[in-house]
Amino acid sequence: MLTLEAVSYRYAGARRAALRDVDLELRDGEVLGIVGASEAGKTTLALVASGLAPRAIGGTLRGVVRIDGRDVAAAPMHEMAAQVAIGFQNPATQLSGVTETVFEEVAFGPMNLAVPRNEVIGRTWDALASLRIEPLAERHPARLSGGQQQLVAIAGLLALRPRHLVLDEPTAQLDPAGTDLVAEALSHLSARGASICVTEQKTDLLAGLATRVAVIDAGAIAFSGPADEVLADPRLADLGVAAPSAVRLYRVADAAGLSPVARDRLTAALAEELDVR
Ligand SMILES: Nc1ncnc2c1ncn2[C@@H]1O[C@H](COP(=O)(O)OP(=O)(O)OP(=O)(O)O)[C@@H](O)[C@H]1O
Numbered sequence: 001m002l003t004l005e006a007v008s009y010r011y012a013g014a015r016r017a018a019l020r021d022v023d024l025e026l027r028d029g030e031v032l033g034i035v036g037a038s039e040a041g042k043t044t045l046a047l048v049a050s051g052l053a054p055r056a057i058g059g060t061l062r063g064v065v066r067i068d069g070r071d072v073a074a075a076p077m078h079e080m081a082a083q084v085a086i087g088f089q090n091p092a093t094q095l096s097g098v099t100e101t102v103f104e105e106v107a108f109g110p111m112n113l114a115v116p117r118n119e120v121i122g123r124t125w126d127a128l129a130s131l132r133i134e135p136l137a138e139r140h141p142a143r144l145s146g147g148q149q150q151l152v153a154i155a156g157l158l159a160l161r162p163r164h165l166v167l168d169e170p171t172a173q174l175d176p177a178g179t180d181l182v183a184e185a186l187s188h189l190s191a192r193g194a195s196i197c198v199t200e201q202k203t204d205l206l207a208g209l210a211t212r213v214a215v216i217d218a219g220a221i222a223f224s225g226p227a228d229e230v231l232a233d234p235r236l237a238d239l240g241v242a243a244p245s246a247v248r249l250y251r252v253a254d255a256a257g258l259s260p261v262a263r264d265r266l267t268a269a270l271a272e273e274l275d276v277r
């Protein structure tokens, strides 16, 4: 479990805090979604939860970050990194830049954690298979499309078998098929007990994946709760977040004056047809 207690964070030289008084609990085996408008503080939250802020990027943190109840303020970055893996929106920043093949790239993380060689190989094939990118194994990571790089970066994180995983807009570069693969891989990881925090603008991804969702606005948590409730909350739009397609569909059917039975049939049929969650 990863918890933030009354956490505020200010970037070095910034006039105001980018996170204000954030309380958040990321429980074992759950997927917590973080949504919010542009500049709301999603990336900052990911940096603080993973320990990169302030350790690697400076700035000032107030409040307490705990892993399994332990205050990690004094823990150095390498110790945080062993507990919490982080994935960024732009896969180019995530790839090591020192490997010649996708296979080596995905194996790079667990190799550095001194995982035994046979296990590294097993984990690497597993991670590639879970995102259906085994055919890319021999390719050069730098010569892939943005979407392929994003899947490779996520495979590298899966191969770490992290207990806590923080992902900042992991599907930004992916098409719907790639997005579905990531959702499936993440739900497998959480089913094995990992706790996953995903920031996303794509609420469709979270609708099928997240257990709970927190809405961040101007650096503070505006509200949070069970994913179904938060994603259908009319306040989302005011905070710059588009509701999932299924919720929008339901509202359109309602506004068009369909009876509740017809509306439910239509939304169910369309969900089936369009694969809308
Ligand atoms: N390195 C930095 N130095 C100073 N201020 C920063 C820095 N990075 C971000 N900020 C500010 O912190 C606030 C939160 O930014 P953040 O990047 O966390 O938002 P976000 O929700 O991830 O936005 P987006 O949807 O555009 O990715 C913004 O006001 C932003 O201008």
Ligand SMILES: [Mg+2]
Pocket: 042, 043, 044, 168
């Ligand atoms: Mg961001």
